[in-house]
Structures are given as C-alpha cells and as structure tokens.
Amino acid sequence: MLRASFPWLRSLVRPLAPMLLGCAALLPACGPVDGSTGPGTTPGGSDPVPTMPSYGPLPSAVTDVLNLPNTPDNYANLDLPAHFRSAYVRASDNTPANNAITDAGATLGRVLFYDPLLSQNRTIACASCHAQDKGFGDPAAFSMGFAGGMTGRNAMPIIDARYYRNGRFFWDQRAATLEEQVVGPIQNAVEMGMTLPEVVTRVSAQPYYTTLFERAFGDSTVSSDRIAKALAQFARSIVSYRSRFDAGLAQTGDILPSFGNLTAQENQGKALFLGRAGCAACHLDSGPPQPGPRPNQAAFFIEIATNNGLDATVDVGDDGVGDVTGRAADKGRFKSPSLRNIAVTGPYMHDGRFATLTQVVEHYNSGVQAHPNLDGRLRVPGTTTVTPRRLGLTADEVQSIVAFLGTLTDDALAKDPKYSDPFKNPTRR
Ligand code: HEC
Numbered sequence: 001m002l003r004a005s006f007p008w009l010r011s012l013v014r015p016l017a018p019m020l021l022g023c024a025a026l027l028p029a030c031g032p033v034d035g036s037t038g039p040g041t042t043p044g045g046s047d048p049v050p051t052m053p054s055y056g057p058l059p060s061a062v063t064d065v066l067n068l069p070n071t072p073d074n075y076a077n078l079d080l081p082a083h084f085r086s087a088y089v090r091a092s093d094n095t096p097a098n099n100a101i102t103d104a105g106a107t108l109g110r111v112l113f114y115d116p117l118l119s120q121n122r123t124i125a126c127a128s129c130h131a132q133d134k135g136f137g138d139p140a141a142f143s144m145g146f147a148g149g150m151t152g153r154n155a156m157p158i159i160d161a162r163y164y165r166n167g168r169f170f171w172d173q174r175a176a177t178l179e180e181q182v183v184g185p186i187q188n189a190v191e192m193g194m195t196l197p198e199v200v201t202r203v204s205a206q207p208y209y210t211t212l213f214e215r216a217f218g219d220s221t222v223s224s225d226r227i228a229k230a231l232a233q234f235a236r237s238i239v240s241y242r243s244r245f246d247a248g249l250a251q252t253g254d255i256l257p258s259f260g261n262l263t264a265q266e267n268q269g270k271a272l273f274l275g276r277a278g279c280a281a282c283h284l285d286s287g288p289p290q291p292g293p294r295p296n297q298a299a300f301f302i303e304i305a306t307n308n309g310l311d312a313t314v315d316v317g318d319d320g321v322g323d324v325t326g327r328a329a330d331k332g333r334f335k336s337p338s339l340r341n342i343a344v345t346g347p348y349m350h351d352g353r354f355a356t357l358t359q360v361v362e363h364y365n366s367g368v369q370a371h372p373n374l375d376g377r378l379r380v381p382g383t384t385t386v387t388p389r390r391l392g393l394t395a396d397e398v399q400s401i402v403a404f405l406g407t408l409t410d411d412a413l414a415k416d417p418k419y420s421d422p423f424k425n426p427t428r429r
Pocket residue numbers: 113118124125126127128129130143144145146151152153154155156157158161168169170171172181182183185186190191192231235335337
C-alpha cells in the first residue's frame with residue numbers, strides 16, 4: 001500500500017538508514033527506527049504521511065528462505081522494568097559505544113545465530129547448543145559439535161549477557177568482550193570448525209544476506225567484524241525481564257519485602273536467597289547488604305569469577321580462569337551465568353555435574369569442598385584453614401530456594417518469535 005504509493009521512499013530510506021541507526025545508537029531519546037511510530041495516515045484521510053522512514057518490503061531472496069517481518073522486530077528498545085534502570089544496572093551494561101543494538105543489526109544476528117552455514121559441514125548453528133526454550137543453553141551436560149566431537153564444558157545459557165558487569169565471556173572468562181566471544185565457537189575445532197575468511201566467503205555467497213547487511217550496516221559488505229557485531233547485538237538483546245519475579249518486584253519496588261504474586265514457599269526461598277543462605281552475596285551483590293534498596297535487583301550475576309567449592313583440589317583437569325592466567329590463585333575460579341531462567345537451563349555448573357537445582361542448593365547446604373581458593377563467602381568466618389561453611393538448611397528450606405529460583409523464569413522470552421529460528425526450512429539445521 002504505502003510502498004505502491006511512495007516508491008521514492010524506499011530509495012530515500014536506504015541511504016538514510018545508517019545515519020538513523022547511528023542516531024539510535026547515540027541518542028536513545030531520538031526514538032526507535034523500527035517503524036513502531038512508522039508511517040501513519042492522516043486521520044480520516046487516505047494519504048499516508050511518512051512521519052518516520054520505513055523499510056521497504058524484503059526481496060524474494062530473503063522471503064524465499066526466511067520468515068522475517070518487513071519492518072525489523074524491536075530489539076533495541078525493550079520495555080525494561082524500573083529495576084533494570086537503576087544506576088548500577090545501567091553501569092553494568094557491557095554494550096560498547098561502537099556496537100549499540102539496532103533492530104536491523106540484531107535481526108541479522110538472529111539469522112546468523114540460526115544458520116548452520118557457519119559450521120564446516122553445514123550441520124551446526126549457534127542455536128544447536130543454545131536453544132531458546134532452554135534459556136539459550138543445552139540440556140546435555142556437554143554439546144556435540146559439527147563432526148560429532150563433544151565440548152569440554154557445558155554450553156552456557158545466553159541470558160542477560162549484556163548486564164554482566166565484568167564484561168568477559170566463557171566459564172574461564174578468556175574472551176575480553178562479547179564481540180570477541182561470538183566468533184570463538186565458529187573457529188573452535190570441535191564446535192563449528194571454520195576459519196573467519198571461510199565464513200565471510202560463505203555468507204557473502206548467500207543472496208539472503210545482502211539486504212540484511214545493507215539494513216544493519218548501510219551496505220552489503222560482509223566482514224568478520226560485522227558478523228561479530230551482529231551476533232553480539234542479537235546475544236545482548238536476549239534479556240530476561242518478564243518473569244514472575246519481575247512482576248512481583250514491580251509491585252513492591254524493593255526486593256526485600258514479600259512479593260504479593262509469589263507463594264509463601266517462594267517468598268521464604270527469596271528471604272533465604274537474600275539472607276541466611278548467602279546466595280545473593282555472590283549472585284546479586286558483592287559484599288554484605290547495605291542499608292536501603294540493593295543497588296542491583298535485576299542482573300543475577302557475580303561480579304567476578306570465583307570458586308564455589310565444587311572440588312577439593314586443583315588437579316581436576318579444568319582449572320577455569322587459572323588455566324588462562326597461569327596464576328595459582330585463579331585455579332578453580334569460574335564465571336557463573338545469570339541465574340535468570342535457571343530452572344530451564346540445567347544441567348548446572350561448568351561441567352554440568354548437577355542435573356537438578358535441588359542438587360545445586362544441597363551442594364551449598366552441605367557439600368562445599370575445601371578448595372584452596374574457595375571464596376571467603378563460602379568459608380566459616382575467622383578460620384585460618386579452609387573450612388567450608390555448612391548452612392544447615394532443612395529439606396523444606398532447600399525446596400523453597402529451588403521454588404524461588406523458578407520465579408526467575410521468563411516464559412515470554414522462551415516463546416518470543418523474534419528470538420526463534422527464522423529459517424523456513426527447518427531441515428537446514
Ligand atoms: C557445539 C556447541 C556450541 C556451539 C555450536 C556454539 N556454542 Fe556457545 N558455548 C558452548 C559452550 C560449551 C560454551 C562454554 C565454553 C567455555 O566456557 O569454554 C559456550 C559459551 C558461549 C557464550 C558465553 C556466555 C557467557 O556468559 O560467558 C556465548 C555468548 C556463546 N556461547 C554464544 C555462541 C554463539 C554466538 C555461537 C555461534 C556463533 C555459539 N555460541 C555456538 C557451546 C556452543
């Protein structure tokens with residue numbers, strides 16, 4: 001309709017797109033470029049009024065292969081609740097100045113994320129190991145790569161990666177940025193087995209990518225830098241913020257009081273998580289609770305990689321951060337993924353050793369090992385030798401913490417079509 005009456009608009013929009021995207025990147029206040037306030041019609045009249053530029057219809061090169069809306073979905077301006085807007089959480093956002101999320105950029109990232117073309121024998125996509133309905137994790141302890149080889153660690157859920165304050169990625173934090181991380185699996189000999197030049201050649205040869213790169217970056221040039229940027233934009237757009245926990249917190253404005261929408265058991269679990277069980281001291285805030293509202297009530301991350309006493313010794317074959325830095329004090333230290341959507345991302349820990357959340361909580365209750373680098377928060381205070389803390393939780397208290405963790409699941413994220421496989425032919429994956 002609009003396209004037919006205003007063919008000129010399309011040619012106008014193309015050259016403008018990069019400029020407008022830059023505007024969105026620098027000034028969130030300058031409004032969405034996703035067309036949500038897009039071309040309107042004068043009330044009662046028939047003439048369309050192009051208030052905001054719109055994207056043209058996608059060419060058949062795209063629509064033959066992909067289910068994508070003409071106007072890209074909204075990834076850049078998520079309707080985040082107030083607790084995501086605290087100074088602390090905003091300061092935790094690891095989005096670099098040169099790669100703000102745009103709707104077109106994250107759309108390209110989504111297609112790349114689901115495209116098995118990125119693996120050597122065209123069988124494995126990022127999504128093969130990072131499934132939407134599993135919190136973008138893998139239900140298997142280890143994941144199978146393109147040639148049947150197994151990964152050495154559990155696939156990490158990709159949830160709220162954007163709000164990891166530390167900004168480093170992988171269990172051992174070897175990637176300094178998300179942009180660096182996302183091209184890791186492509187080049188990993190077990191996972192996807194490609195070189196970056198090979199990927200650039202393959203992606204360039206696919207007609208459906210031409211328009212997607214144009215929309216994302218202003219022209220159709222394919223480069224590994226752009227592939228990394230688009231994948232990172234898509235990964236950062238995956239935010240868990242529509243859980244029952246979020247709804248409850250929006251009502252009270254503070255995490256401490258009981259939430260009206262949680263059961264008594266879940267509220268008890270929340271109190272234990274924040275208090276006696278000491279989970280929040282790592283997975284929410286570092287340091288003891290301060291007076292007043294906690295600065296972070298949204299991102300369930302630990303600020304630094306640490307040791308949570310899974311093993312008693314350093315001779316276990318995987319020393320996490322220690323293997324990267326070579327420092328004895330770093331052995332056995334690992335990053336923890338966000339605890340959001342944790343109920344669907346099992347199995348747990350870097351080696352997937354715990355099948356259930358009950359096992360995880362029981363570990364903290366009674367099973368913490370005296371690793372030489374055990375975090376002080378899991379030790380009996382004031383002891384000179386490493387003495388692991390025992391919580392003495394009853395079975396009911398353990399279950400209440402498990403129940404509370406279940407309130408962190410954002411079901412809307414698991415079902416949201418804009419994060420799903422866009423390919424029309426599912427056998428591609
Ligand atoms: C064969 C399975 C597999 C494939 C394919 C795969 N991953 Fe992963 N992913 C993993 C594993 C395993 C880890 C943890 C590895 C480690 O820490 O050493 C991981 C870690 C990650 C992380 C780190 C999360 C964090 O919080 O630190 C991100 C992000 C990620 N993958 C994104 C991707 C993207 C993007 C792709 C596609 C380009 C991809 N993965 C392909 C298995 C896979």
